[in-house]
Amino acid sequence: MVSSTHPSLYMAPSLDAAVDALAERGKDGTPFAGGTWIMRAPVRHERSTPAYVGLGRIAELGHVEFRDDHVLLGAGVTHARLAEALRDLPDLQALAQAAGHSANPAVRRAATVGGNLCTPGFPAADLVPALLCLDAEVDIASRDGVERLTLERFLALRGSLGPGRLLTRVRVARSPARSAHARLPLRKAGDYPTAILSLSVERDGTGRVTQARVAVGSVEPLARRWPRLEAALIGAPLDDASAQRMATQLVDDFNGRDGVDAPGWYRVSVLPALARRAAAALC
Template identity: 70%
Template sequence: MTASPSFYAASSLSAALDALAERGPQGAPLAGGTWIMRAPIRHEPLKPAYVGLDGVPELGRIEETDGILSIGAGVTHARLAEAVAGRPELRVLAEAAGRSANPAIRRAATVGGNLCTTDFAAADLVPALLCLDAEVEIASRGGTERLPLAAFLSLRHSLEPGRLLTRVFVPRSGAVSAHARLPLRKAGDYPTAIVSLSVTRDTAGRIAQARVAVGSVETVARRWTRLEAALVGTPLCGEQAHRAATELADEFAGRDGVEAPGWYRVSVLPVLVRRAVIALH
């Protein structure tokens, strides 16, 4: 029988980074635990060692300086939803954080966990933060670096041990945003497809800049740049956006899952685009 995992409760960021470095590939960070604790259902072994981030104060802060919102990786979905409520620019984030999973999970699951779980295709925060042009901070004993979220998503599966996602930076832009997710049950589920949208408008009310991110359709969320380009210069019109999305949706290869086939996820994208646009009004 394998020994049960060890657990070290870090009380500061430097202690956490030290502990992760020392444990190397044997160790992993644990914040809310909502994904790691389901390892038995996935028939995955636990790591030999976990470094608890719960008691690291730096990771729990939400701050705003110089027009940049900085969200600690240890902030839970519930706290994030509350913190950004009522701000049209961040509505996409409030909805992503406030509607994912269920209330008890939202009280435990963290921003960092949502972004770092490579096998979780239906994560709500990922597309929401992508459309907000977020950056992430990766810290290690050697120092910190900052990189765009999209870049992080492409390297997260190969992140060396000892490196920890510590913060997310969301630049303020004066845009308006919306999050359209499609669970199978009305009451709530992991969404089968997500469209996150953030736009700025020119003085004539036309779309000056659009950022669209698509989640849950493929294994990793990504920006839909062709649609973004197609939207620029158009009025904020749900039908028009729907038409543009219909023409471009074939660039997605939907993932087949137990809950929904790939074609379904792609089929509903134009509807979600329209819903997101209409929600901006």
């Protein structure tokens, strides 16, 4: 029996071994990668999990693979590695910016893609809205095989998937779109963002938007797309002032969460400014 006073750590030598270990430990087992959220559990007055399964020795989880029409991101890829790998790709700039500006340099060197997506108590995760606006999918491994889910579906299910499942990689399709990421920390770059907005658009030869994807994070407990703003952007040239005006008219789509860092109304009120900044970056 695992002691709840002194958590155990098993360093899995392979992906199969990690999945087996998590299945065997059941509800007592938790994957451990960068540990940037787990290590601060005492600060949040949370109890430690009795057993951790370390993923740091599984090389495949740290790979970034470029294919003809998509990119595969291992769940163990750090924010710093992700920002560097994607920095020259216009369609994936939202994700590169989200990874490159999250938290602070020390955290970016340790925090992982999988940890950012799998932490249900962290509404201010930068990678989540960026990946939502890029229509990302995730692979979930278990003893029964690998299941691919849209990120949106995974976020809705992640608290109820049960033990023995491990997010192993993220699939992001390439496209002719361009994307940008805007965030608002209250005081300094290392703060958690009060609100986040990621934007991806495709335009025709005249500059009119033919496809738009917008995702918002940190405003509500769960990051999500902004369908009405997406629809409003389509058919017109992309313009930062117009994007701000449209967002202002549609902010009642959100019910902001209250927190020690900011009240809910404030999180909602800054979204039009973030829409303007994201659109300006693409103009």
